[in-house]
Amino acid sequence: MRLIRGLQNLSSFEGRCVATIGNFDGVHLGHKVILDQVKREASLRNVPSVAMIFEPQPREFFQGDKAPSRLQSFRDKLVALAAEHIDVVVCLQFNQRFRSLSADQFIRSILVDALHIEHLVIGDDFRFGCDRTGSFELLEQNGLAHNYSVERTDTIEVQNLRVSSTRVRQSLNENNLTLAAELLGRPYSISGTVAHGRKLGRKLNAPTANIYLGSGRPALCGVFAVQLRVNSRRNAKVKSFVSDAGRCDTFPGVANIGYRPTVDGVRPALEVHLLDFSGDLYGAHVEVTFLQHLRDEQKFERIEDLQQQIGLDIEQARQFFISRSMMTENTFPAEEP
Template identity: 50%
Template sequence: MQLVRGLHNLRPHHRGCVATIGNFDGVHRGHQAILARLRERAAELGVPSCVVIFEPQPREFFAPDTAPVRLTRLRDKLELLAAAGVDRVLCLAFNRRLRELSAAEFVNTVLVNGLGVQHLEVGDDFRFGCDRAGDFGFLQQAGLANGFTVEEAATVQLDGLRVSSTGVRNALGLADFTLAEALLGRPFQIAGRVLHGQKLGRQLGAPTANIQLKRKRVPLTGVYLVSIELDGQVWPGAANIGVRPSVKSDGLAHLEVHLLDYAGDLYGRHLGVTFHRKLRDEQRFASLDELKAAIAADIAAARASWPGNHFQ
């Protein structure tokens, strides 16, 4: 899959494609349905498939402190899009200049002059342009005027529940990982690189992998039963994700994972942590001894959950 960052990096050979536009946060089953149709139409027309995304996501630009928490970082999103068979991603910087484009200007600048779109797939709730003035009807008229077709993707439902990024966030907030997995089409996972931390876990009898998150807010907080696939083997463990209120905190979210019975060096490795069950909320402890006892109990709970039942 090819990544093009910014309109200024589009070249003549990028023109001519079937495209879709959106945040694609989580790349859930609703997104996957759009991408499947995108691939079909691209194959029919004999052109590449292209997904247009924004960085930051528009609501993060307008209200960074209250925007929905991301399910996937950009790196994870790109990996999921590649796995879904997308040929090309155009990542647009969402800034004031882009925000001020009218719907007509966006169509002309991005879709017509930039990508030379032949067909466009959009979600049923897609809005775009300054003040979100553009909608499906507007795109249909623009397509007629500029020689591309537009198709509106049908809503994907699961047992009567609309599949959406919001639905996934709500499921995670309730620690309903079964529902989250059903909506995503895969278990929920957070990935990152293992960095050197404060080494406090060793002092507490539970060495942890400190995984870099590169974001202030995460869709989960607390202590969880998790697993990591490492060199072809699945390692169960306990993970704390949050701001670590019992130690000196930098105010950022951290993910710390203790792998049961693992003694190797993980520094520098990029790991994916799969979440299975919530063990408890994140707590502030009055002393390191209390924290140590709680961590020991968390590890015992994780160990008891593993044999023979695969997290059920």
Template identity: 50%
Template sequence: MELIRGLHNLRDKHRGCVATIGNFDGVHRGHQKVLDQVKRKALELGLPSTVIIFEPQPREFFAGSEAPPRVTRFDEKVRLLREQGIDRILCLTFNARLRRMSAQAFVDELLLKGLHVRHFVVGDDFRFGCDRAGDYTMLELAGRQHGFSVEHTHTFLIDQQRVSSTWVRETLMRGDFDLAERLLGRPYTVTGRVLHGQKLGRQLGVPTANVRMHRFRCPLQGVYCVWARVAGQQVPSICNVGIRPTVNGRLPVLEVHLFDVNQSLYGRLMQVEFLHFLRPEKRFSDLDALKSQIHQDIELARAWFSENQPAQPISGN
């Protein structure tokens, strides 16, 4: 799969494709239905499948820190789209210039000149261009004029409700990981490199692996039972996601304590699969109180694994 960053990196070889566009946050089962439409038409026409996404996502551009947290990080989204069998991803930087692009320029510069789209899959409520002036009807008219077809996306329902990134996000925030797995078509995970932290966990007698979050705001916050998959192992673990208010933390951190593992994991790629919510994150009066709570959390997590999830080693990273 090829990742193309920006219109300026499109080349002649990228012209002629079947495309769709959106945030694809989470690459959930509704998204997968759309991707299936794209892939089927691409196979029929003998053309590559292309997914157009934005970075940052438009709501993040407009709302900044008030935008809702993402379901998946950018690199995980790319990995999931690759696993869905998409040939190309075109990532457009959503900035003031793109925000000002007219609907006509969107058609001319992106769909025609940039990609030479032969078939375009979008929702019938899809709006595009400055002030959302473009719509499905405009796309159909442009398609008739310039030789490309337009198709509605197929709505995917679970329990008579349309699957959406918002529903996935709300489900995760409630800690309902069984429903989240139904919506996503897979367990909810966060993947990242283990990096050096403040070594606070080690000082408290509970060493942790800190997973690099970059700018990702996870929809979860609190303490969870998780699988940690790293260095060829799947290990029952406990995880804290949050800002660590007891030590005046400001940036979100994902910290994992792997049960009965005593080895350096720095630089390793770790996948964290969330299984069960234990408690919300909170501020403690001092480090001794925090240490006491952490050991209570570990006891509860071990008991939960003993009753629910017997550990079995698997192949890992």
């Protein structure tokens, strides 16, 4: 997948394309329907498939710290789009100059002159241009003059609920990991690089892998049973876990994601204690998948109380994985007739 960052670099884009436009935060099932339409149409026309995204996301530009939390980092979004086999991702900076473009200017300067679109696929709620005056009808009207076609994607529903990033965010906020996974088409996860922390976990007999989250608010908070997968080792000194199934790089654990109120945390943090783990993960890029909510984040008056609760969290996570393993072992395929 090719990444083009900035309007100035779109001059390198040659030929026609089939494109879509959006934030694609989470790359959920609704997004995947749009991307499938783009890829199918691009294949029929023998042109590249293109997804246009923005940094910062428009609501982050307008609302600042009050904007909704992100479901994915920029890197994770690119990984997810690459997994959908999109040919080109165009990332444009959303700034004052860009937001001032009228809908007609956006169509002419971005879609026609820069991207040379042949066909455009958009979601049913897509609006664009200054003050969101651009619409599907305007795109259709301009398509006749500029020789491109436009196609709308209808709303996708799961359990009679519209699939959207907002709905995924709400599910995570309510600790409904099952519904979030259904909306996403996969369990919710966060990836990042393991960095050095304050080493407080070691003092509490529960060493943790600390994953940097940046300054934005996480989409969920609390204590969870998780699985951690090592994507790349880099400088990490990881002893591969060996089980009955053989060697693997996926480990069960318990994670705290939030602001660590007991130790006066300010920035959001993701800390993962791995069960029965031996190794050094510093520098490794990892993915943490959230499987079960154990409790909300809380502030303890004494460090000793926190240490006691961590021990209970670890035991609860261990029991979750034992139960999960037993369920897997007792699941058999249906007998053939």
